Amino acid sequence: MNPARLVVLVSGAGTNLQALIDASAEASYGAKVVAVGADRDGIEGLARAERAGIPTFVRRVGDFTSREHWDLTLTDTVAAFEPDLVVLAGFMKLVGSPFLEKFAGKVVNTHPALCPSFPGTTGPADALAYGVKVTGATLFVVDEGVDTGPIVAQTVVPVHDDDDVESLHDRIKLAERTMLVESVGRIAREGIAVKERRVIFGR
Numbered sequence: 042m043n044p045a046r047l048v049v050l051v052s053g054a055g056t057n058l059q060a061l062i063d064a065s066a067e068a069s070y071g072a073k074v075v076a077v078g079a080d081r082d083g084i085e086g087l088a089r090a091e092r093a094g095i096p097t098f099v100r101r102v103g104d105f106t107s108r109e110h111w112d113l114t115l116t117d118t119v120a121a122f123e124p125d126l127v128v129l130a131g132f133m134k135l136v137g138s139p140f141l142e143k144f145a146g147k148v149v150n151t152h153p154a155l156c157p158s159f160p161g162t163t164g165p166a167d168a169l170a171y172g173v174k175v176t177g178a179t180l181f182v183v184d185e186g187v188d189t190g191p192i193v194a195q196t197v198v199p200v201h202d203d204d205d206v207e208s209l210h211d212r213i214k215l216a217e218r219t220m221l222v223e224s225v226g227r228i229a230r231e232g233i234a235v236k237e238r239r240v241i242f243g244r
């Protein structure tokens with residue numbers, strides 16, 4: 042069976058992307074990264090893709106006359122790579138209705154907190170400020186809300202007394218990478234179904 046085609050969208054360092062690229066070197070993983078897109082230039086995530094020989098593209102909101110036009114263009118650009126799954130891996134833009142309609146049920150996002158707690162762009166900082174003793178990462182099927190989609194997988198890490206945002210996010214990212222690679226591989230090999238809010242592996 043052909044490997045599932047992954048398009049990965051990034052905005053930053055791309056360590057999660059790198060984990061997916063590394064995993065897909067094994068044919069048994071069942072998925073390969075066919076393109077990497079970003080909402081900004083000059084990021085390490087794009088450089089990682091280029092070093093791996095993976096096609097890249099950048100679509101910056103500021104270059105478009107409206108957010109909807111950006112969303113439509115992003116949708117068309119991703120669609121041209123015929124993805125089986127779109128992975129938002131540190132992608133710091135909300136995707137809109139055209140994108141979600143085109144790739145219905147085929148877009149997942151990894152978030153550095155235990156959803157439904159601490160949605161948005163500052164999950165580790167918000168968890169630290171709240172004083173929780175455990176936090177983690179969540180992989181979910183993206184919907185129209187912000188970090189509200191049906192949950193595929195979660196991983197838990199402790200919060201240490203001497204943590205700052207960076208040390209906590211670093212610990213989350215280690216666990217997050219493992220969760221992401223395992224879960225994306227399973228989605229590629231087994232598929233997923235969403236029943237009400239519950240995500241079940243298998244077609």
Ligand SMILES: Nc1nc2c(c(=O)[nH]1)N[C@@H](CN(C=O)c1ccc(C(=O)N[C@@H](CCC(=O)O)C(=O)O)cc1)CN2
Pocket residue numbers: 129132133134135136137150151152153160161162183184185186187188189190
């Ligand atoms: N429709 C959805 N799109 C995305 C989701 C989602 O749940 N539904 N998850 C995000 C990732 N995310 C955090 O998990 C997130 C990213 C960005 C924003 C946001 O408000 N972004 C601003 C711009 C901020 C910037 O450019 O730095 C924006 O989109 O205008 C909130 C949450 C991936 N997309």
Ligand SMILES: NCC(=O)N[C@@H]1O[C@H](COP(=O)([O-])[O-])[C@@H](O)[C@H]1O
Pocket residue numbers: 051052053054055056057058086130131132133151152153161162163164214217
């Ligand atoms: N709201 C989205 C968000 O906070 N995403 C987070 O950004 C980091 C990206 O790291 P990476 O670029 O090294 O993969 C990851 O921890 C991801 O969960």
